Amino acid sequence: MNAEETFELWQKADNLPDYLQEQLDELGKDPKWVADAFGQDINFGTAGMRGRLEPGTNRINLFTVGKVTEGLARLIDENGEEAQKRGVAISFDSRYHSREFAEYAARILATHGIHVYLFDDLRPTPELSxxxxYLHTFAGINITASHNAKQYNGYKAYGEDGAQMAPENADRLFSYAQKVKDIFHIKADNVAKLRANGTLQLIGEDVDEAYLAKLKKVNIDTDLIKKNAEKLKIIYTPLHGTGKMLYDRAFRQGGFDNVIPVPSQSIIDPEFPTTIKPNPEYRDVFKPGFKLADEVDANVIIATDPDADRMGAAVRKEDGDFQVLTGNQIATLMAYYLLVHLKESGKLSNDYEIVTSVVSSALPFKIADDFGIKTKHVLTGFKYIGEEVDR
Known part of the structure; x- marks a missing residue:
C-alpha cells in the first residue's frame, strides 16, 4: 500500500485513542505529513526505534509499539519454553505515553505466555540493564527517547547481557514485526487477568535494593570520600526525569550527603519546561543549577538526561564561573583516576583494556599507553561496548 492507502486504513480504525484520532484529523490535512508519516515503516535498528509521538507507521505510537513488541514475542516463542519462562523486563521514562506503551508491551508479551517483569514506576535506564x-531475562524493553525533545518517544530492545539487542536478534525481531498483518488488533489480555495467572509481575523496590547494593561497590576509594565528601557541595538535576527515583539513596550510600536537588528540574514533567532539549551536554540546561550553586556556594553540578543514562557535569573554576565538561572530558578524567588508583594499589596489569567508540576522544588511549594497558575501538553505541564486557 502507498502512503494515502495506509492513511485511509488508519482513518477507518475503530480503536484509536482520542489523542491519536485528534492528531490524525488535524495533521492529516497536510499531504506532506501524510507522505512522511505513512510512506514507510519506522526504522528499527540495534538501538531500537525513536520518533515523534504521532499517528502513522513512521511514528511512535501505541500501534507501532505493539507491532514491534509482537515481533519480539514471536522471536522469544521461536526460542522455546525456556526463553518464555525467562521472559522480559520492562521499564519506562517520564515522557508522554511511556507508561501506556510499557503496559501495552507487557500485555502483548504476557498474552503469549512470556513472563514479564514490569517496573511499577519509571526507572533509570541503567537499572533496566x-x-x-539480575533476573536472567531473555530480553528487556525500555520506553524512552533519551535526551530528545518532548515531542519524541522511543523503544529500546535489550539482549540478555543487558546491552542493546545484538544485530542478529534485532533483525529477526524486525522481520517478525513486518509480518504482523493487523496492528490495530494485536492480542493483549487485560492486566488483571495476566497478573492473576502469574505471567505479568510488577517489580520495583526489590530490584532497587539489589541495584543499589551493586552500585555501592562502584566507589574505589572510600577513604578518600570519607576525608573529603563533607567539603564537596553538589547540585543535582534529573532534568525532569528518572534520575529523581534513586539519586538521593545512591549519593548517600556512596558517602555524599551534601547533595542539593534543583527544585524546578526535579519535577517529573514530560514537557521538560526548563529546557528546549533535555540534553545534559548542553550548557543551557544548567542555568537553574548555576543559580542555585551560587546561592549555596556549591562546587559541582551534575545532570542526567530524562532516562538517566547520559550524564553531564559542571565544575566551578578559580574565577568563580562554571565550566561545563564534555562527555569526552569526563571519560578522560575517569579513566585517568581509575588507572592511577589501580597502579597505586598494585592492582594494575596489562590485562586491563580501555574500550571506546570510534567517535570518542583519543586521549584515553594516550593515557592507556602511558599505563601500559590495551585499547580497543568499537562502533558507536553502548551495545558494542557491552559486547566487550563479557569477553
Missing amino acids: FAVR
Missing part, C-alpha cells in the same frame, strides 16, 4: 542480568 541491571534488571535484565
